[in-house]
Amino acid sequence: MKPIMLQGHERAITQIKYNREGDLLFSSSKDNKPNVWFSLNGERLGTFNGHQGAVWCIDVDWTTTRFMSGAGDNTFKIWDCATGKEIGNISTASSVRTCMFSYSANMAVYTTDRAMKQPCEMFIIDTRLVDDSISNQAPILRIPIKDARISSILWDNVDESIISGHENGEITQWDLKTGRQINSVKEHSLLINDMQWNKDGTMFITASKDHTAKLFDAKDLLLLKTYKTERPVNSAAISPIFEHVVVGGGQDAMDVTTTSARVGKFDSRFFHMVFEEEFGRVKGHFGPINSVAFHPDGKSYSSGGEDGFIRVHTFDSSYFEYNFDY
């Protein structure tokens, strides 16, 4: 396959996300401008200019009308997808680490880091009407997190609950009616960097610094499968058409300069979802992979790395013909 390399960012990629139909690919990096690209030919549609610091998290609603981003400059912004104009801005007490639209996009969640004597907090806000007034609007729900900070988040069960992944490897499920935690498991031993749904929202996959990616049942947070690697895992995604899982990672950014690209494991690694066995690798990045995402049609996937590049891979026929031996 011939990947398309997207070079719109000046610094390490933090997150990439397709919209629901998969025609657009959103990306954020530690520079301050999230980008949006046409996934088919890699043409850049635009950049969202306005943040002052590293952009940590992004999301787009299901109609691809609004896009949101949270950044290290203590702001959380909502943008108009079509024009790239900022339509809402919320100032926070510390940097915004995770954010996500609910399925209907009537609500959104974002969490802030524990920093500068501020606790880690989770905010649920109403996003039905987004304009200048949103900055003064009180959140629907505000949950302070006492211990380990939230490092990844997912809306669950059609907007009724939230699943959060924490710095210490815990996964917690929150009921939004009461604001209490329903369930909590600790299957990872280190920070959970990323969580992604499968296609129908029954299972999700976590990627953790403890060198594993794990598959959970969303209903009761039951650990189903574990995918082991030798390096910290930064991101993992589930194929929408096959029982495949793609895992991206690599050693920590601080160790990169002392390791050559060939020895460092900067490959996207494909595991069989059920048998937990690695069956394929794709090379290309020369830094650890920070974010991976499957195209919603399952025929291509993208990865964004610490090297600042996004690579859009369209699978060859060999991938579709490949049969896993078991």
Next chain:
Amino acid sequence: MPAAEDVKSSWADEVELEGGSLPPSTEVFEHGFKIVTDYKYNDDDKKVKFVRTYKIEKRAVSKSIALRKTWKKFGECATDKPGPNPATTIAAEDVYMQYITSKEEDNKQEDDGMDKLKAMGDKNVVKCRTCNGDHWTSKCPWKDTMLAGGKVPDDKKNAGVAGTTAGPTGGDTGKQGSKYVPPSMRDGASKRGDGPNMPRRDDSYCAIRIANLSDSTTESDLEDLVKPFGPIQKLYLAKDKVTGQCKGFAYIHFKFRNDAATAISVLDGYGYDYLILSVDWSKPSPNQ
């Protein structure tokens, strides 16, 4: 103003002008391809022609996607032309998904090893140091009757274990005495007939050494390289223990000497992966 036309700038300026003007870039549409031709100066101040060919595809998409395709570019790329901007969108080199099947092969090898061990189990894996019987030294029936020199008295031995031949160290073989004799030089062993002057293995005749391989060479690459010459008995690629990269040389044992000879004649000086291979017979190390 006809007079003005006659006034020409100096020839030096003209030369500079000529040098400065590049042919305009052109776009041609034909047979579903868009061909863009650009001219640029490279680092050596030479004119370079760039031809980029785009394939034009038509795809039916849903209305919402079609609408999004009409959106105007914004932000940093508001001034970009339609189509991908080569500054931000680059077609990368081909990459392939490497399918991992090594696991099965590993298992097979282990099994082979186990089979061999099992097959050997029937033969003398265990050998007594005192009487050469099929048992541990400590379990030797002659343990208690051992002589001072660690030898079993001949009469007892013959009487006790019928069929056990006298071990090389057992009998009074005269000259050797109690001096250590390597197993290959002992009476029973020397019947294989390969003296120290003979080469150890016949297959070293068919072994070739390939040197100057690139770091990234793998065993499968090597196999592809030498397979066409004939059946291969053994293939050894020297690899770095830590990185697993090729150390630059490999030994190939062919089944037939003729194949090895053709391989040498063809591959010596062959350009492979940006390096030129040097191939020769594998020479046994001088101390062998």
